[in-house]
Amino acid sequence: MIRFSLLFSLLFAVFASPLVVLALYSLSSSWSYPQIIPAQLDWRSYAYLAGHFRDISASLLFSCGYSLAAVTLTLAMTILPARLFARTDMAGKTLLEGLLLAPALVPPMAFAMGAHYIFLHLGLADTFAGVVLILSLYSYPYMLRALTAGFLAQDRNYTLCAQNMGASSFRILVAVELPLLLPAIVAGGIIVFLVSFSEYFLVFLIGGGIVPSYSGYIFPLLNSSDKSVASLLTLLFLLPPIFFFVLIDRLIYRLYRQRGLL
């Protein structure tokens, strides 16, 4: 118990206390050195939030939109390759797997700045689709790894059973394998969502400031002298991911209950 309290306090001090500082900053517009707790609380930054509600919610929605689109696209891109890597032995598999995981290893700037040139010629620069595409190409390795692990853990006999009963390979994928893969999809999807939602540079490069994003909206404010508003908006970054985590958790719980799996 003592060891737990010590460790918990340490973890809190290192990882969570900055959020407390942000919350305090968001509640004070006049903070004079060296106060630790602001002498006067005020709601100015919350008034700013209310005043700019349309801009802020629109940029949040856009960020959530392209992040969820990236989750969908990475799933579509990686599901068949993941099954192949998990189940089939072929020449050069290790090399190919390594090559396909590379986008998570090399600095994204290296291919994104060249890809910007290609996107310009394809008319994808400064478009929502372009942003989704570049984020997907940067983050799909996490989905690929999660799905490959998911397929490896899956009992092959379900697929064989369905095959024996004459199900088509598309039907097997949709009705048997995908539901069993759900935990892996969620695990990979959470990382793809977080990476896409957090990203500033790629959205700014390919979106060109025309595709709205929350990170693009908040960036100029972070460097402004108004620490109070910037603190509040930084805390807002946490809301969409937490909202989706809870939502997905509840949905899966209900789904499993319905199917009698829990």
Added chain:
Amino acid sequence: MMRSRPSIVLSLLPLLIPFAAVIGGGLAVTVLQSFGLVMYAYTYEDMLFAYRQLFSDTWFLESAAFSFYVALAATVAAIILGTFFAYSIWKLPPRYHRWTVIYKIPLILPHIAVGFIAVILLSKTGMLSSIAHQLGLIDGFDAFPNLLYTGTGIDLIAAYVYKETPFVMVMVYAVLSRFDRRLVDTAEMLGSSQVRIFFSLLLPFLMPVINTTFIILFIFAFGGFDLPFVLGSSNPGMISIRIYEYFFQKELALRPVAMAMLTLVFCFSLLFIVFYLRLSQRVEKGVRKL
């Protein structure tokens, strides 16, 4: 299961086509433009002009060295801290484990948010300075050391450590949870110390995941853009900021210089991966396997 060649290729196509177009094509354009090719309407007499420009002065090597130093310091610190925390959590009775999820907070925070947190904590009139003053450690903010925007890169390192440590914890904890605790019990019964258990029993088991994590985090910090961009340009400045300046802020004719830096950063990343894997394999050969 044996599968026919066409079906293998078909399965891979949904991934291979966008991979080849965006990653392969993007890298190809980066390399070509670094040699002054496919540069819109510009033509260059000297194909190596961008590379000559980089090495004609010292700023490029200084920035590269600074990025290397920041990435190395931050990653080593995050690995040590993260492994220690993950091990400490693992040693707790399981019923406490779920309370420790607060360590995942930085995983949800974007890099630009972490950069902002670094500013409000570390600036001369920031939170740490205030606390130091209240504790009577310093007389005023003048006495607080300059931590932001300096050549020491303390702000960048601290921010990367904050962001990367939870990642290390997730990776290491996942491997630890597969470790057979009875081996630890046996070692304890045979009278080995906690320190010895950690270094001789657990660490060799953890080395593969530590190596993977090290490579991912090092290259990310080395080539990362968002965090240095929030923390402003220090001198000599991270290499990614130099690339940004040449790409966006200078005239278009100088873009090959940005692309040359990207090409070198890319080649360095590949070399680093190969070199690190070789080195870790050689070190591990000397270690007795369980």
